Amino acid sequence: MSILNVEKLSHGFGDRAIFTDVSFRLLKGEHVGFVGANGEGKSTFMNIITGKLMPDEGKIEWSKNVRVGYLDQHAVLEKGQTIRDVLQSAFAFLFDLEAQMNGYYAEMAEADEERMNFLMEETGSIQELLEHHDFYIIDSKVEEIGRALGLTDIGLDKDVTELSGGQRTKVLMGKLLLEKPDILLLDEPTNYLDENHIEWLKRYLIDYENAFILISHDIPFLNSVVNLIYHVENAELNRYVGNYEKFQEVYEMKKAQLEAAYRKQQQEIEDLKDFVARNKARVATRNMAMSRQKKLDKMDVIELAKEKPKPEFNFKEARASGRYIFQTEDLVIGYDKPLSRPLTLSMERGQKIALVGANGIGKPHCSNPSLEKSLPSAAKPHWEIISIPVILSRKRNIPIM
Ligand SMILES: Nc1ncnc2c1ncn2[C@@H]1O[C@H](COP(=O)(O)OP(=O)(O)OP(=O)(O)O)[C@@H](O)[C@H]1O
Numbered sequence: 001m002s003i004l005n006v007e008k009l010s011h012g013f014g015d016r017a018i019f020t021d022v023s024f025r026l027l028k029g030e031h032v033g034f035v036g037a038n039g040e041g042k043s044t045f046m047n048i049i050t051g052k053l054m055p056d057e058g059k060i061e062w063s064k065n066v067r068v069g070y071l072d073q074h075a076v077l078e079k080g081q082t083i084r085d086v087l088q089s090a091f092a093f094l095f096d097l098e099a100q101m102n103g104y105y106a107e108m109a110e111a112d113e114e115r116m117n118f119l120m121e122e123t124g125s126i127q128e129l130l131e132h133h134d135f136y137i138i139d140s141k142v143e144e145i146g147r148a149l150g151l152t153d154i155g156l157d158k159d160v161t162e163l164s165g166g167q168r169t170k171v172l173m174g175k176l177l178l179e180k181p182d183i184l185l186l187d188e189p190t191n192y193l194d195e196n197h198i199e200w201l202k203r204y205l206i207d208y209e210n211a212f213i214l215i216s217h218d219i220p221f222l223n224s225v226v227n228l229i230y231h232v233e234n235a236e237l238n239r240y241v242g243n244y245e246k247f248q249e250v251y252e253m254k255k256a257q258l259e260a261a262y263r264k265q266q267q268e269i270e271d272l273k274d275f276v277a278r279n280k281a282r283v284a285t286r287n288m289a290m291s292r293q294k295k296l297d298k299m300d301v302i303e304l305a306k307e308k309p310k311p312e313f314n315f316k317e318a319r320a321s322g323r324y325i326f327q328t329e330d331l332v333i334g335y336d337k338p339l340s341r342p343l344t345l346s347m348e349r350g351q352k353i354a355l356v357g358a359n360g361i362g363k364p365h366c367s368n369p370s371l372e373k374s375l376p377s378a379a380k381p382h383w384e385i386i387s388i389p390v391i392l393s394r395k396r397n398i399p400i401m
């Protein structure tokens with residue numbers, strides 16, 4: 001029995017076709033990796049199956065009573081909401097039920113016997129539902145997921161618009177996991193996540209009993225959690241059984257086979273055309289030429305996908321800078337609180353620097369012992385916030401950071 005059935009789906013933006021007559025099926029327990037190059041239509045597909053976008057053509061059918069949780073690549077969090085608010089909103093439907101139940105209780109004072117019986121029955125079944133969905137332990141559920149994702153360290157009362165990219169992803173993910181949907185749709189969930197939490201999510205998805213569709217450009221991550229690949233390319237969608245590595249093998253083989261068949265056919269076409277050109281004028285060979293021409297006309301010509309334009313980068317070269325690109329002395333960065341201890345750093349010509357660290361690395365308190373070691377010591381009261389100076393390249397006065 002399929003959970004989701006997509007048939008003959010076509011969609012385009014303007015004159016660009018994103019999907020042409022594609023089909024897709026999701027079965028129970030399938031862990032699908034949805035892959036393809038940037039801009040091929042992966043997020044668009046998610047938006048279509050979740051009803052956010054109406055396709056130009058096609059049928060989308062979810063099985064009955066299935067609850068879908070979608071981690072949107074472009075989800076927006078509203079100012080004024082705390083982390084706790086967002087996590088609790090996973091239970092919004094239970095709060096609605098509670099409000100309804102309280103309304104019924106208020107009505108009881110003046111209800112006649114018949115109405116009273118109805119109200120008793122209704123409140124009873126709502127009560128049961130609330131208990132079943134852990135309504136009375138929501139706070140501890142919220143705390144639990146907050147701890148697992150490292151959100152408690154940031155403070156659950158923090159406004160969500162003040163979060164870093166990784167912290168934001170964790171809040172959205174936490175909400176999703178609290179909703180306990182039957183199906184997870186994840187659009188690039190590892191973006192912004194630090195190493196520890198990517199590892200955490202990986203284990204979570206490996207053990208996940210229900211089906212999910214995962215879009216990710218993080219190949220090792222994808223490879224370890226999926227058992228099926230759907231590949232979108234040139235408005236087509238193809239299914240490959242196995243993980244990403246297996247897909248790549250089969251895909252390369254198919255591509256090589258197609259190219260070989262294409263070359264063979266092109267040679268045949270050339271030979272036929274040549275034969276026709278040389279023989280159509282002569283009476284003796286005209287019939288033969290005509291029959292070759294017929295063959296040519298009937299031929300199912302193989303087409304190769306057009307090579308996608310490759311991006312080109314051109315950096316204007318400035319004259320070599322001096323030895324130091326920038327230097328800092330006791331530089332403290334932060335917002336309303338310092339995020340670093342005083343840093344005395346320099347960058348020299350030719351150095352290639354990677355800035356690494358866990359999500360929320362600048363917090364003064366952290367309960368994760370493995371992170372603790374790499375954190376700056378607790379903020380000292382005499383620290384001052386200073387802005388990062390903009391450093392100008394000597395030659396052109398262009399800010400370089
Ligand atoms: N609302 C829209 N209106 C017009 N064009 C759109 C719209 N949304 C997406 N597109 C275009 O459709 C194409 C597919 O976009 P989509 O976001 O689905 O790509 P994607 O496969 O998710 O890429 P990425 O890997 O970069 O996230 C892109 O060319 C994009 O510019």
Ligand SMILES: [Mg+2]
Nearest residue numbers: 042043044073
């Ligand atoms: Mg996308």
